[in-house]
Each structure stands twice: as structure tokens, then as C-alpha cells.
Amino acid sequence: MTSSATFSVSRRPPRASRALRTGSAVLIAWLLAGCKDSGIPVSSIKTLLDDPGRFDKQTVRIAGDVTRSLGVLGYGAYEVDDGTGTIPVVTKENGAPRTGARVGVEGEFRAAFTMTTSTAAAIIEKGRYTPK
Numbered sequence: 567m568t569s570s571a572t573f574s575v576s577r578r579p580p581r582a583s584r585a586l587r588t589g590s591a592v593l594i595a596w597l598l599a600g601c602k603d604s605g606i607p608v609s610s611i612k613t614l615l616d617d618p619g620r621f622d623k624q625t626v627r628i629a630g631d632v633t634r635s636l637g638v639l640g641y642g643a644y645e646v647d648d649g650t651g652t653i654p655v656v657t658k659e660n661g662a663p664r665t666g667a668r669v670g671v672e673g674e675f676r677a678a679f680t681m682t683t684s685t686a687a688a689i690i691e692k693g694r695y696t697p698k
Contacts, residue, residue, distance in 0.1 A: 618677030
């Protein structure tokens with residue numbers, strides 16, 4: 567006794583599979599759009615340090631070269647020089663980039679004090695990007 571079974575192979579994916587693919591594509595596009603420019607203009611470090619009270623506790627963006635860095639277990643501190651000045655950046659999540667790297671940083675500007683011609687300030691990193 568022989569039995570024969572026929573199987574049909576459909577070339578179209580089921581509706582649930584298509585919906586999952588479409589949803590995934592929309593989610594990926596949305597996430598990639600969120601990674602783009604936040605709309606905050608890049609400030610020169612000199613501008614930030616010349617008027618620290620104006621920028622204190624504000625989100626700012628800078629771009630420059632890392633001149634010193636230290637990172638341990640995901641925490642880090644590094645100094646960025648954009649040609650107009652230098653400022654330390656502190657991070658709790660991304661570690662520190664290597665010395666010599668070109669980075670863009672978005673974060674909260676924190677002014678500590680100004681004495682005569684010196685201003686002590688830092689940026690608490692919220693995100694890092696590759697500058698153009």
C-alpha cells in the first residue's frame with residue numbers, strides 16, 4: 567500500500583510575517599532617524615567659556631579632538647580641543663575615546679566658577695557622534 571501526500575509551497579509569506587517585516591522596517595527607519603542631528607547647533611568651546619552663566623545646565627554640542635582621556639569600566643573623562651579652547655567631558659556610559667580621536671559631543675554644560683580670566687566648566691555627555 568502506497569500513500570502519496572501532496573504539499574503545496576506558497577511563495578507569498580503569510581500576512582503576519584509581512585506585517586512583522588513591515589513593522590520592523592518602520593522601527594529601524596524611526597531609530598535611524600533618531601540618530602541624526604538633534605537640531606542643536608555646534609558651539610565653539612570659546613563661546614561656552616566666555617559666557618558660562620548663559621549656557622549653565624543647558625544642552626550643548628561641541629566637536630573637536632580628544633587631547634587627554636581616561637576610561638574605566640564604561641565610565642570616562644576626556645578633554646576636547648576644538649581650536650578655540652578645551653573643555654573636559656565626563657561620561658557614565660560610553661567610556662572615553664582614545665587620545666587623538668575626532669569626536670562630537672552632546673551634553674549638559676556645567677559651569678563651576680570663573681576667576682579673572684579662567685573658567686572651570688565641564689560637559690556631562692548625553693551622546694557622542696562623528697562630526698562632519
